[in-house]
Amino acid sequence: MDDDLDAMEGAGPSGSNGMFTTIAVAAVLILAALTAGLVANRRPAGDPGALAGGDAEALVAEGKRLYDWRCVSCHGPSGRGDGPIARSLQGPGPGDLTDDEWxxxxxxxxxxxxxxxGVPDTQMAGWDTAFNPDELRALAAYMYRLAGREVPEDLLDGAGG
Ligand code: HEC
Known part of the structure; x- marks a missing residue:
């Protein structure tokens, strides 16, 4: 009995204890990654009132919420086209949404x-299957805010769409 224990301990850090620790750590890491993925994929809590119309600030805030969820990966948090996957895109890059030329x-x-x-033959997809018309309007409004421009009246009440 004692001999058996000694033998196991003798195996050292790479023995069964070390192996168990490695597996436990890996499991925790995988769980954490999965949880983070789920959170990232979950639609951010919206503010239905923001889309009702009229209030530019509420609309822009809603647009930012959606942008930070689905657009930052390419366009980057500030819209300069420096999102984490921007460089690995096939075709033209996302460009700079904050410059004067759209x-x-x-x-x-x-x-x-x-x-x-979307834009054909680029990685810019159409988002009409992901977002309803009010949400698309909020995203468009946020483009103007990113660029430091005034949000057009047309977008506030849906007349632009
Ligand atoms: C997979 C990467 C990717 C994602 C995600 C993405 N875009 Fe784009 N976007 C692009 C690329 C690439 C272009 C440039 C297309 C071109 O060169 O004509 C572009 C162009 C644009 C333009 C036109 C810019 C101009 O200069 O006229 C707007 C506006 C835009 N995207 C908004 C969005 C919004 C809003 C979202 C999120 C709902 C989004 N994009 C998500 C890649 C992406």
Whole structure:
């Protein structure tokens, strides 16, 4: 009996104890990663009132919430096109949303169209299956805020879409 124990302990850190610790640590890490993934994929709590119309600040806040959820990976937190996967995209990069030149136009309906339908032959997808029209409007409004521009009236009440 004692001999058996000694033999096991003799195996040292790479023996069964070390192995168990390694497995336990790995399990905890995997669980943590899964939990983080679930949280990241969960739709952020919205504010239905924000989309009702009229209030630019509430609309922009809603747009930011959605942007931080689904758009930052490419466009980056400040919209400069420096998101974590921006460099690995095939085709043109996400560009800089904060500069004066918006490739696809800066009229509210143009911005809304890009977000809704995407840009063919680029990694910019259309988001109309992910978001309802009010949410798309909130995202468009947030593009103007990112660029330091005034949010167009058209976006506030849905007239732009
Ligand atoms: C997988 C990466 C990716 C994600 C995620 C993504 N975009 Fe894009 N986006 C791009 C790329 C690439 C372009 C540039 C397309 C081009 O060069 O014409 C672009 C272009 C745009 C433009 C046009 C910019 C201009 O200069 O006219 C807008 C606006 C935009 N994205 C908004 C969004 C919003 C809002 C979301 C989230 C709902 C989003 N994007 C998510 C990759 C992405």
């Amino acid at each position: 490739t696809h136009g800066d009229a509210p309906d143009q911005v809304l169209a890009v977000i809704t339908k």
